[in-house]
Amino acid sequence: MRLRDLGEFGVIRRIERAAARAWPRAPGVVVGIGDDAAVLRPRRGEDVVVTTDALVEGVHFRFETQSPLAIGRRALVANLSDLAAMGARPLGCLLALAAPPRLPVRTLDALVAGILREGRAHGCPLVGGNVARAREVSLTITAVGAVARGRALRRTGARARDRILVTGTLGGAALEVARAERGRGRVRGVPAPRLAAGRALARLRGVGACIDVSDGLEADLAHLLEPAGLAGALDPARLPRPRGFDAACRRLGLDPERLVLGGGEDYELLFTLRPGTPSAARLARRLGVEVTEIGRVLRRPRGRTPPPRGFRHF
């Protein structure tokens, strides 16, 4: 069976029923799927955080190298990671799905199941969306969250002498993609958005700037530092990699350092802290996740700096 056999309202009803099974009753959701808009209820004294991210077939994923379930999971994770990087807790998400009428209904089901699975894992119910016909499949997700008023983590705010830290490990997502593209299996792993760590960071004193590593360490660090006329001095030996990463890269003829610096979609949090803030080990306990200090913020030297590596859309 294909989408064209269900029709537009059939597709909507199918997504609605799957969401209702996953979330019979979601706290904070006043109106879910099925009205002109969703209604969400933040707590008193909270700001609303909202972000959108799209995965497009042939650009961000291919059905040949990734299961529809993993694609759905990844689509939501990309958004949850943005909420994490603001220090927000999720309230709900919307799915704008574009797909050709010949798409099998079981592919739709798996894409939606992936979104709902991550939503359940991270307290983010699917509360609405849109379906449209298109030549290629795309999933545009909007995630809505809440953060204590005025406490959102920002990309701006880094200063010279700040410490640069990162959660978890880097390069793993890029390695898995490279492996899949050489025909060695599909991309299966889906990174965990660092929501709890982000919320803990938003409560911490002395945070400079924060971003999630989606384009790649070098590119995302540039987002934090370049607009402020700053640069980062990184210690390549200290960049945290997954266990067995360097050997796996060499087996595929890849440069591990390039993958760690340029590979995106690890969805770790990259942030700066003022000097004198707690050690990485103490932070790790507080944030509930591995934390590594990887360098320090400097004033940018004058002259040309090479453009950062990372994914480029156009």
Added chain:
Amino acid sequence: MRLRDLGEFGVIRRIERAAARAWPRAPGVVVGIGDDAAVLRPRRGEDVVVTTDALVEGVHFRFETQSPLAIGRRALVANLSDLAAMGARPLGCLLALAAPPRLPVRTLDALVAGILREGRAHGCPLVGGNVARAREVSLTITAVGAVARGRALRRTGARARDRILVTGTLGGAALEVARAERGRGRVRGVPAPRLAAGRALARLRGVGACIDVSDGLEADLAHLLEPAGLAGALDPARLPRPRGFDAACRRLGLDPERLVLGGGEDYELLFTLRPGTPSAARLARRLGVEVTEIGRVLRRPRGRTPPPRGFRHF
């Protein structure tokens, strides 16, 4: 110049600069474009209302029959109309733009200008989004609004004997599309989202259900009534049309009644009121817009019964 000449970050910066010119400082926006997510501040005691809607090239619009400025305006209006139908005031919007690298930058500029123009007209700043490469152009907009806690207008809530009313006139948008498709000019008119009327309705007592007319009167009335086992008895003679509408339809060989009942995208508010609520004329003053009473809600008859003359059942 084309998008590929700007690059991804060039496209983002260009949209960001245009938004900053349109909204040097937007009240209620804590963090706008340029961070991992936008941060918006509802007032105390407000719920958050969020909706998303996509316009896809070749499905919802064609550059041959509609200017990019009008397409951008329409993309935001579709979302603002959903906020209106919930009785919400806009807080901000996000644009997820997908486009081929060969798209001329002046087309991008006009699409964005259209969004910003409607945003300014209705107090809805552009606060973030996403850009992605794709084979066809699509604009997926998310609008975020706020409504007094528990006061959002719902699609559910109609009851038998409710009065059925609609703002403004119907069929005008469909007529313009039909005209453009016969090569008689481009689609220029962009309907106004009924935000003030929606907010006034949300304050009114005795409202049953509310929806915006995006699919067409017949289809949207069915959204309100069918799930509740209800039907609508409409008086076709009372359906409000634009001045000169019937004559213009006949010149094009179109059936005016079909266009009024089936044509979508007029973005008027269709709602039900309990019996004994104020007259259409008094409502019009209160809502600041033309209001017409077009029929009444009935319990849906079992089995098939021939519709009474002059009335139409769903």
